[in-house]
Amino acid sequence: MDTDYFQHEGISFASLMYSPERLQYLEKDFHVRDDDVYIVSYPKSGTTWMMEILSLICKNGDFAWCREVPNFMRIPWLDVSGIGEKLVDECQSPRFLASHLPIQCFPKSLSSSKAKIIYIARSPKDVLVSLYHFANMSYLVKKSNSFDEFMKDFLQGSVPFGSWFDHIKGWMQMKDNKNFLFVTYEDLSQDHRGTIKKICTFLEKELEEQAIDLVVEHSSFSSMKNNSMSNNSLVPDYVIDTKNNNFMRKGIIGDWKNHFTQKQKEYMDKIYQQKMKDLDVKFSWDE
Ligand code: A3P
Numbered sequence: 001m002d003t004d005y006f007q008h009e010g011i012s013f014a015s016l017m018y019s020p021e022r023l024q025y026l027e028k029d030f031h032v033r034d035d036d037v038y039i040v041s042y043p044k045s046g047t048t049w050m051m052e053i054l055s056l057i058c059k060n061g062d063f064a065w066c067r068e069v070p071n072f073m074r075i076p077w078l079d080v081s082g083i084g085e086k087l088v089d090e091c092q093s094p095r096f097l098a099s100h101l102p103i104q105c106f107p108k109s110l111s112s113s114k115a116k117i118i119y120i121a122r123s124p125k126d127v128l129v130s131l132y133h134f135a136n137m138s139y140l141v142k143k144s145n146s147f148d149e150f151m152k153d154f155l156q157g158s159v160p161f162g163s164w165f166d167h168i169k170g171w172m173q174m175k176d177n178k179n180f181l182f183v184t185y186e187d188l189s190q191d192h193r194g195t196i197k198k199i200c201t202f203l204e205k206e207l208e209e210q211a212i213d214l215v216v217e218h219s220s221f222s223s224m225k226n227n228s229m230s231n232n233s234l235v236p237d238y239v240i241d242t243k244n245n246n247f248m249r250k251g252i253i254g255d256w257k258n259h260f261t262q263k264q265k266e267y268m269d270k271i272y273q274q275k276m277k278d279l280d281v282k283f284s285w286d287e
Contacts, residue, residue, distance in 0.1 A: 003142045011162035014140040022081035030107040035094040036115040042167045044130035045122040046185040051075045052219045061214030100161045103170035122185035123285030124164045125256035128154045137245035165275040186284040221251040
């Protein structure tokens with residue numbers, strides 16, 4: 001089966017799971033509720049990880065929900081059409097929803113609501129590597145003939161959800177809003193517990209230290225990798241082929257070093273500097 005994209009507001013979306021009608025409805029008519037919490041991310045930035053952490057936080061660390069219910073039913077995908085729409089419609093408040101939408105495509109009703117957004121970002125070099133491998137296991141991202149070609153598509157934004165640079169710059173417009181939390185994959189990797197506590201504070205959810213221990217334990221890479229409700233192995237093979245591949249691939253910082261040549265690194269650094277020069281924010285991956 002070939003992967004097909006359609007264009008919406010100049011951005012590519014995979015036809016397999018997204019539709020122009022759904023995107024139009026979301027942007028103009030979807031009602032964001034004051035008690036909604038959204039995980040927003042560019043693909044491959046740690047969305048599934050954040051879904052697990054939020055699922056555990058809202059159950060005070062109790063693993064039962066994560067052991068028994070697939071992540072996409074616990075925290076439905078806002079953007080997905082078809083079955084995804086039903087899951088969102090049936091979700092009870094307070095809703096936890098996930099989205100990869102760039103800010104300009106996100107429901108307009110967000111601006112007049114008190115909904116909370118947790119934006120998770122990751123070093124674009126590691127996102128690129130993770131997405132490259134994901135393209136080889138899923139029908140949501142077009143495969144390339146080479147890593148070099150894939151890198152060019154990524155840097156031009158010719159991949160689903162558009163340019164990584166535009167996505168993060170768009171959402172960073174909300175950085176000073178009290179209902180917006182910016183978290184990085186690197187923060188979570190380097191200070192798993194501390195970052196979980198930060199998320200609890202943002203959600204105004206007080207957890208005992210023992211409950212935090214449980215959130216840390218059950219959202220570890222190995223726990224999620226071994227849990228079919230969290231490792232996406234229940235997603236149909238015509239979407240993600242997890243029979244021959246593992247969605248929970250490596251789960252590390254810096255895998256780009258195993259993929260980039262020196263020339264590719266320099267090329268990407270140059271583009272990064274050009275595209276990010278107007279954004280006055282330091283990221284953990286810049287160091
Ligand atoms: P890799 O392909 O680099 O391993 P998303 O959920 O946004 O698609 O992101 C997927 C990436 O997050 C994959 O990265 C996956 O392995 C990683 N990931 C998921 N859960 C994780 C965890 N508990 N710890 C570390 N990385 C995790």
